[in-house]
Amino acid sequence: MTTSTLAYRSAQTASSDIAIQSNITFNCRDVNLFYGKFQALKHINLRMERKKITALIGPSGCGKSTFLRTLNRMNDLVRGCHIEGSINLNGVDIYKEMDPLVLRRNVGMVFQQPNPFPKSIYDNVAYGPRLKGITQKKVLDEIVEKSLRQAAIWDELKDRLKKSALGLSGGQQQRLCIARALAVEPSVLLMDEATSALDPISTARIEELVNTLKNKYTVIMVTHNMQQAQRIADNTAFFYMGEMVECADTHTLFNNPEKKQTIRYVSGDFG
Numbered sequence: 638m639t640t641s642t643l644a645y646r647s648a649q650t651a652s653s654d655i656a657i658q659s660n661i662t663f664n665c666r667d668v669n670l671f672y673g674k675f676q677a678l679k680h681i682n683l684r685m686e687r688k689k690i691t692a693l694i695g696p697s698g699c700g701k702s703t704f705l706r707t708l709n710r711m712n713d714l715v716r717g718c719h720i721e722g723s724i725n726l727n728g729v730d731i732y733k734e735m736d737p738l739v740l741r742r743n744v745g746m747v748f749q750q751p752n753p754f755p756k757s758i759y760d761n762v763a764y765g766p767r768l769k770g771i772t773q774k775k776v777l778d779e780i781v782e783k784s785l786r787q788a789a790i791w792d793e794l795k796d797r798l799k800k801s802a803l804g805l806s807g808g809q810q811q812r813l814c815i816a817r818a819l820a821v822e823p824s825v826l827l828m829d830e831a832t833s834a835l836d837p838i839s840t841a842r843i844e845e846l847v848n849t850l851k852n853k854y855t856v857i858m859v860t861h862n863m864q865q866a867q868r869i870a871d872n873t874a875f876f877y878m879g880e881m882v883e884c885a886d887t888h889t890l891f892n893n894p895e896k897k898q899t900i901r902y903v904s905g906d907f908g
């Protein structure tokens with residue numbers, strides 16, 4: 638079977654009845670990740686629910702971003718990195734059965750620093766759809782408007798679509814990056830400390846936006862801000878020294894955690 642046939646079959650399987658019925662988007666089983674000899678993730682077992690916000694918290698260097706990047710195979714780009722175990726997206730193993738390009742179309746990502754392309758606002762959002770082969774102006778116009786609306790920034794930007802994205806404020810740039818991620822119609826949005834470089838007002842707008850996005854998308858976010866996790870996440874997973882110590886609904890994790898390390902972390906004993 639050729640790789641492309643495999644990718645096509647995987648995409649088909651991804652929307653099979655069984656997968657759609659399941660409320661689990663990502664199912665990670667016994668995931669170990671190594672950067673050379675250094676083991677950054679140890680035996681991670683974690684399920685992330687569909688159309689819910691899952692926050693990943695934990696002290697610096699505990700493996701949150703590494704774990705997030707395993708979900709769209711961004712670690713593949715790191716030399717010497719290897720991964721064991723399985724990560725299923727809608728029932729399909731993303732390392733064994735899915736083309737990384739199909740995966741990344743399904744799993745959008747927003748980073749800590751807003752990273753718009755040095756292009757117009759319109760071209761930033763139309764970039765992904767054009768890569769997918771969409772060329773008709775009318776269709777692109779519709780996608781750009783829909784994506785900017787979903788990212789709650791259409792009203793602010795609709796009269797300056799041809800202007801450079803680099804002229805926007807940090808908060809506007811981050812919402813534009815969210816619109817750019819949504820334009821290719823992913824089912825999952827990964828956010829790696831997406832508000833940590835923003836002021837409180839922009840942060841509040843993005844939190845509000847993420848809360849509305851979960852009607853349609855599964856959101857997985859790394860955050861250092863425990864208040865933020867408590868404000869918007871449905872579920873929270875606590876990472877420590879490469880291990881996923883505990884995952885529960887957010888209220889339980891912060892108010893009634895089971896594990897000693899979680900109790901110490903959420904009560905501010907260490908950070």
Ligand SMILES: Nc1ncnc2c1ncn2[C@@H]1O[C@H](COP(=O)(O)OP(=O)(O)OP(=O)(O)O)[C@@H](O)[C@H]1O
Pocket residue numbers: 672675677695696697698699700701702703704715
């Ligand atoms: N490309 C890499 N090569 C080698 N080691 C790496 C690489 N990226 C991360 N690491 C190491 O893996 C461990 C986990 O890093 P990671 O960035 O995932 O942690 P984190 O919890 O997201 O930290 P922070 O909250 O500070 O961003 C750290 O010890 C880090 O130094």
